[in-house]
Amino acid sequence: MFEQLKEQPADKILALMQAYKEDPREDKIDLGVGVYKDAHGNTPIMRAIKAAEKQLWETEETKAYTGLAGDPVFGERMRDLVLGGTVDEATVSAVATPGGTGAVRQGFDMIRMANPDATIHVSDPTWPNHLSILKHMGLPVKPYRYFDSETGGVDFAGMITDIVQARPGDVILLHGCCHNPTGANLSVIEWKHVIEKINEVGAIPMIDLAYQGFGDGLDADAEPTRMVAQSCPETIIAASCSKNFGIYRERTGILMAVSQDPGKKKVTQGTLAYLNRQNFSFPPDHGARLVQMVLSDDDLREDWQSELESVRTGMLELRHQLADELRERSGSDRFGFLAQHRGMFSRIGCGPDKVEALREKHGIYMVGDSRMNIAGLNRTTVPKLAEAIVDVGI
Ligand code: LMR
Numbered sequence: 001m002f003e004q005l006k007e008q009p010a011d012k013i014l015a016l017m018q019a020y021k022e023d024p025r026e027d028k029i030d031l032g033v034g035v036y037k038d039a040h041g042n043t044p045i046m047r048a049i050k051a052a053e054k055q056l057w058e059t060e061e062t063k064a065y066t067g068l069a070g071d072p073v074f075g076e077r078m079r080d081l082v083l084g085g086t087v088d089e090a091t092v093s094a095v096a097t098p099g100g101t102g103a104v105r106q107g108f109d110m111i112r113m114a115n116p117d118a119t120i121h122v123s124d125p126t127w128p129n130h131l132s133i134l135k136h137m138g139l140p141v142k143p144y145r146y147f148d149s150e151t152g153g154v155d156f157a158g159m160i161t162d163i164v165q166a167r168p169g170d171v172i173l174l175h176g177c178c179h180n181p182t183g184a185n186l187s188v189i190e191w192k193h194v195i196e197k198i199n200e201v202g203a204i205p206m207i208d209l210a211y212q213g214f215g216d217g218l219d220a221d222a223e224p225t226r227m228v229a230q231s232c233p234e235t236i237i238a239a240s241c242s243k244n245f246g247i248y249r250e251r252t253g254i255l256m257a258v259s260q261d262p263g264k265k266k267v268t269q270g271t272l273a274y275l276n277r278q279n280f281s282f283p284p285d286h287g288a289r290l291v292q293m294v295l296s297d298d299d300l301r302e303d304w305q306s307e308l309e310s311v312r313t314g315m316l317e318l319r320h321q322l323a324d325e326l327r328e329r330s331g332s333d334r335f336g337f338l339a340q341h342r343g344m345f346s347r348i349g350c351g352p353d354k355v356e357a358l359r360e361k362h363g364i365y366m367v368g369d370s371r372m373n374i375a376g377l378n379r380t381t382v383p384k385l386a387e388a389i390v391d392v393g394i
Pocket residue numbers: 013032033034035127129180
């Protein structure tokens with residue numbers, strides 16, 4: 001039977017991780033996979049998580065199963081973190097999932113159960129794994145224009161023109177904040193307009209919220225998601241705790257389905273729990289429990305927020321430094337968009353030949369579509385990157 005299997009294409013982001021590891025150059029720079037790194041290149045365990053872990057080790061008395069939806073307190077805390085009390089809790093169904101990717105996958109699964117004919121409209125570009133999962137599941141996909149590589153911003157007119165082509169019941173997949181891979185985001189006014197159009201065509205918004213707290217702050221980053229959940233009859237939200245709690249390998253995320261009609265909650269909640277049971281049964285608990293503890297304890301929560309805030313402002317400073325260095329070295333303002341972008345990533349907007357030249361000549365690793373992880377930089381490597389960008393003729 002196994003001889004029937006075909007070789008699968010390697011995930012480009014993960015393959016890049018491996019290539020970086022194998023490069024013997026000491027001054028190489030990793031701007032690939034979306035993992036936060038401090039100025040020394042380490043991905044530290046956040047202080048509040050470490051403290052919660054210690055407390056958990058001392059107090060946890062059982063490893064028995066939780067529930068198919070995970071611990072309900074995790075669900076409540078995450079609902080509040082993401083939705084901030086802006087929607088009635090009676091309208092929100094939620095299940096814990098293995099990471100944000102698990103939530104995305106379960107969300108697609110729920111869509112397929114509810115409406116197998118739905119087309120999923122995705123931004124062009126989007127996180128490559130969205131496309132890979134959708135292809136694997138056999139769901140119809142249609143890209144909508146998003147990134148304007150001339151300006152480094154959003155092609156808003158193109159986006160609107162494309163999303164109004166959706167049919168009733170189609171799904172519009174949106175990045176809640178810190179768009180991956182481009183770093184270009186909609187303004188609040190633009191979000192309002194997108195919501196209006198989604199409602200006009202009768203499509204369902206699905207939000208991937210993987211970087212809450214990395215852009216403009218915890219509440220500001222959740223604002224668009226909250227607006228959508230308040231204004232659309234139904235909203236699907238896949239949120240990740242990997243980045244903002246720094247617990248990548250613990251696989252912690254949540255899938256929420258919001259319906260303005262509380263009468264739908266029983267069946268929706270049951271469907272999400274059923275899908276967990278079919279796919280992996282109980283969701284992992286360790287990371288979810290740490291998140292729940294941090295969000296439930298005033299001191300831990302304050303410490304987590306302040307550490308997250310320094311992560312965010314640190315990345316913002318690096319963005320400004322890079323834009324300034326590039327202005328100086330290139331003698332033009334054409335890289336100014338790097339300071340406007342938010343989150344971990346920016347797409348610099350060059351072809352794969354230049355990305356390869358950066359890797360071959362300068363030991364700088366970014367994803368082939370010219371996405372770079374800003375958190376892979378530090379004050380010393382920013383000038384080196386700026387010099388290399390100008391040197392390869394970007
Ligand atoms: C990324 O985009 O680099 C991250 O979300 C990590 C991943 O799983 O691809």
